[in-house]
Amino acid sequence: xxxxxxxxxxxxxxxxxxxxxEAGHDTDVQHTGPDGLLxxxxxxxxxxxxxxxxxxxxxxxxxxxxRTAGHRVPVLMxxxxxxxxxxxxGLDAGADDYLTKPFSFDELLARLRALxxxxxxxxxxxxxxxxxxxxxxxxRVARGEAEVEVSAREFDILALLMARAGxxxxxxxILDEVWDGETDLRSNxxxxxxxxxxxxxxxxxxxxxxxxxxxxxxxxxxxGG
Numbered sequence: 001x002x003x004x005x006x007x008x009x010x011x012x013x014x015x016x017x018x019x020x021x022e023a024g025h026d027t028d029v030q031h032t033g034p035d036g037l038l039x040x041x042x043x044x045x046x047x048x049x050x051x052x053x054x055x056x057x058x059x060x061x062x063x064x065x066x067r068t069a070g071h072r073v074p075v076l077m078x079x080x081x082x083x084x085x086x087x088x089x090g091l092d093a094g095a096d097d098y099l100t101k102p103f104s105f106d107e108l109l110a111r112l113r114a115l116x117x118x119x120x121x122x123x124x125x126x127x128x129x130x131x132x133x134x135x136x137x138x139x140r141v142a143r144g145e146a147e148v149e150v151s152a153r154e155f156d157i158l159a160l161l162m163a164r165a166g167x168x169x170x171x172x173x174i175l176d177e178v179w180d181g182e183t184d185l186r187s188n189x190x191x192x193x194x195x196x197x198x199x200x201x202x203x204x205x206x207x208x209x210x211x212x213x214x215x216x217x218x219x220x221x222x223x224g225g
Contacts, residue, residue: 001046001116001177002026006036006062007078008054016049019105024172025112033057040066045073047112052079052090060093067094074115076108116177127162130224132201132209134162143205153178154197157190161210161220170217194218 003025007013013029020027028045030036033054040048040062052059063075077095090098097111127134131144139155141148150158156178161169174190198210202225209225212218 001112001173002044003028003112004036004039004045004048005029006031006033006040006048006054006059007051008032009051016105016108020109023109024170024176031055033059033062037062037065040073041069041071043071043073047074047076047115049076049078049108049112050095052077052081060090063090063094076111076115078103113176127159127165128224129162129165129209129220129222132162132207132224134159141201143201143207146205148200150197150200154193154200157193158197158201158220161218165220165222168213168217168219173217 003020005013005016005020005027007016007029008031010031013031017027017029028039030039031054033056035056036048036050036054036059037057039045040050050059050062054062059077059079063077066073066075074096075094076097076099077090077093078099078101079090080101096115099108099111125136127136133142134140134155136159139152141150141155141158157174160174160177171190179189194210194212201207202209207225209221210218211221
């Protein structure tokens with residue numbers, strides 16, 4: 001995932017950014033409400049970790065303005081106040097989830113994964129890379145007019161690659177978002193699935209859309225190969 005952290009306490013922001021990066025997420029940090037709002041409104045993020053108490057513009061207002069402007073990026077709200085009325089206020093402002101300080105970093109990761117699953121499980125627009133198409137609603141993959149049969153896991157990997165066409169998708173990201181971190185990074189399970197996908201969406205059509213970035217991960221060519 002690409003995650004935006006909006007937190008004015010710089011030590012905590014640094015710890016969050018480092019932990020998220022080590023977990024395989026691409027992470028940016030902002031320290032004020034206005035800067036966080038501008039960044040979140042770009043549409044470049046899969047999730048926003050948003051503190052309530054921020055200088056310039058509080059987190060509740062940031063979230064409200066995002067929702068009013070039509071931005072649906074998942075927001076995980078952080079606050080030192082854990083009373084029920086405070087949580088209700090945050091959710092009513094448009095937050096998708098709420099975490100009270102101090103919190104377990106493992107819980108934060110789990111909540112971000114859950115938010116991302118909810119987003120990716122919702123049918124979205126058809127993904128395209130050249131003549132390669134993937135329809136999340138019907139779970140159909142095709143090359144031009146030819147339908148390609150893929151397994152559920154292959155579909156999820158291909159959807160992740162196509163959603164980030166032209167970008168490096170790391171093995172950590174695939175494990176986190178497709179397997180939910182439930183397999184060993186040292187195993188060759190990802191390589192097996194990538195090889196299988198290539199055998200279905202590339203080789204029969206003389207294409208080379210799925211590229212291996214040695215030591216980094218994989219990338220799907222935006223032109224479909």
